[in-house]
Amino acid sequence: MEKKRILFYNGQLLIGGIERVLTSYLQGLANEDDLEITVLIKENNPEKNIFFKDIPEKLPIVFIKTEEMVAFRNKIKEKRKKNIFCKMLYPILLSYERWYMRKWLKNYMKENENKFDVVIDFDMSLGKYLNLINLPKIGWIHYTLTKKMQNKKKERRFRRRLGKYDKIVAICDEMKEEAKNLFDVPEEKIKRIYNPFDIEKVKREKEITEDESKKYLQDDYIVAVSRLVEGKGREDLVEIYNELYKKEEIEEKLYILGEGPVSVKLEKRIKELNLEDKIILIGQKKNPLPWMKNAKIFVHTSYGEGLPTVFLESMISGTPVIAYDCPTGPKDILGRNQYGILVKTGDKEKFEDELSKLLKDKERRKKYIEDFNKEKLREFDIEYIKKQFKEVINIGD
Structure with a gap:
């Protein structure tokens, strides 16, 4: 041959x-x-x-x-x-x-x-x-x-x-x-x-957990994973969480995984809002899958993407996604809200509202994952x- x-x-x-x-x-x-x-x-x-x-x-x-x-x-x-x-x-x-x-x-x-x-x-x-x-x-x-x-x-x-x-x-x-x-x-x-995607590999690795991470994974939380750079919208995410926390519409913590130049700015803002115990900058993790698997919701406020790999990893791990509908990519994975929630890019108020409702709706979260696995996953x-x-x-x- x-x-x-x-x-x-x-x-x-x-x-x-x-x-x-x-x-x-x-x-x-x-x-x-x-x-x-x-x-x-x-x-x-x-x-x-x-x-x-x-x-x-x-x-x-x-x-x-x-x-x-x-x-x-x-x-x-x-x-x-x-x-x-x-x-x-x-x-x-x-x-x-x-x-x-x-x-x-x-x-x-x-x-x-x-x-x-x-x-x-x-x-x-x-x-x-x-x-x-x-x-x-x-x-x-x-x-x-x-x-x-x-x-x-x-x-x-x-x-x-x-x-x-x-x-x-x-x-x-x-x-x-x-x-x-x-x-x-x-x-x-x-x-x-x-x-x-090697789907079976993702399913295996979502079970692997570092010992020092286990204490975090026992809490209720939502998670975001990306490099901490301009354009990923992590500042928006902190503000969205703050508004929900003030309204007492969220009890879960927010874990932000990743490293990058924006981390210093994020840390400063989190301190200003007195949310150090609620918004945790976890840092870079070689294997973020266990963090996705144990989260209630994967949140993503990026202003631009390609085909967001992390959406697939999160959905395969069993965690639904809510994200900005930024140019290119999100629709290919989440459809037009069939398999997750897309919010107009930059609309923090709408994101707050959709996140609050999804946190309270366990059946809806479950349905997104079931439909994705049944109808969409095979394409990847x-x-x-x-x-x-x-x-x-x-x-x-």
Whole structure:
């Protein structure tokens, strides 16, 4: 059997939605007899590349930037605010790394041009280097494209980059329509493939609990899981909880899982509201599934998504979702309120009202999960997704 030789590229293996989906693909495809996969990662950062251990051992992994290079740059980055020399050195390092990456990729693709049949730019961060790759290229769109339209220069640049891919995959229907309507991507060039899920693996891992976490999981709570960055709307979530608490419409605690630059702002606001005992910043968890399983409701106030992986994980774990109906993704999972609750993005009052009602309605929470498992879940099964994936990579066949 002739194998399809695939080079999977991604920038990093940090905690994040794209990285989680990447490892789901690699785990699902690693044992396929007709595929030969090599994984190419931009940065070798053992401290932060959380998902490195989740890549199947049989798959070779190649790093572009060395561990020493990444560690030195990060050290300079940390010191730049207090050290004028580091402040001046940091942009020089970034410039050098861009030059280094271009040179490295050029040499690597030249030396290995006969070893691969197709290159998958999984996080679409190879944009400025696509001309160095003389192989069929597939780009994977994970986020809404509407923001690309806000800056004419960025729009033109992104439009040119889209034209360099032989095929494009969008992870939800809305995203596919954006690519077609906003960037004139031809119908025959783009395909929608939902993110894959090893459903049985999720069911197993939702039972695993760290000992230090058990005390938290015994309480009644609602949960949110994401990186703590601007755009995820965690400030909205704190305000929503505060209003419900003042009205005595919520007894459950709010657990916020994740790390990021917004955490300091959130911690300050929680203290201002005297809610330290009610809203708990749990931090980053490698396995958030037990936290989802034991929650009453999964809450999500993001202003933009791709296909929110955490919705699927929560629903498979048995916990219904209420979320902002942000651009791309939520409707593909929750339908039009068939399998959960969608609220107009930014409408905190409506979110408060829907959350309050859902907390009081156990039967409704149960029905969302039952209907999802019966009618929708199969569309995300890894076996179903693998068939679609193989259709896409057969470029020119």
